[in-house]
Amino acid sequence: MVKINGENLDIAGKTIAEYLLTTSYDAKRIAVECNGAVIPKTQYGKTVLADGDSVEIVSFVGGG
Numbered sequence: 001m002v003k004i005n006g007e008n009l010d011i012a013g014k015t016i017a018e019y020l021l022t023t024s025y026d027a028k029r030i031a032v033e034c035n036g037a038v039i040p041k042t043q044y045g046k047t048v049l050a051d052g053d054s055v056e057i058v059s060f061v062g063g064g
Contacts, residue, residue: 001051001052002049002050002051002052002053002054002055003053003054003055004019004055004056004057005055005056005057011049012049012050012051012053013048013049013050014048014049015044015045015046015047015048015049016032016034016039016043016044016045016047016049016055017044017045019049020044025057025059026059027041027044029059029060029061030057030058030059030060031057031058031060032044032055032056032057032058033055033056033057033058034047034049034053034054034055035053035054035055036054
């Protein structure tokens with residue numbers, strides 16, 4: 001199980017990019033942290049999520 005924003009999901013073995021394709025997140029407007037480290041967008045397709053990982057995804061919202 002991988003914990004994403006506090007929710008346990010059975011997605012171990014998928015990359016961050018594969019997971020994001022199943023969500024409504026706009027990849028251009030988010031930051032992803034895995035186990036305390038910020039993951040560069042260029043690494044989303046190479047970073048494989050493992051059992052026990054903890055991921056936080058933060059969306060940027062514009063305003064004015």
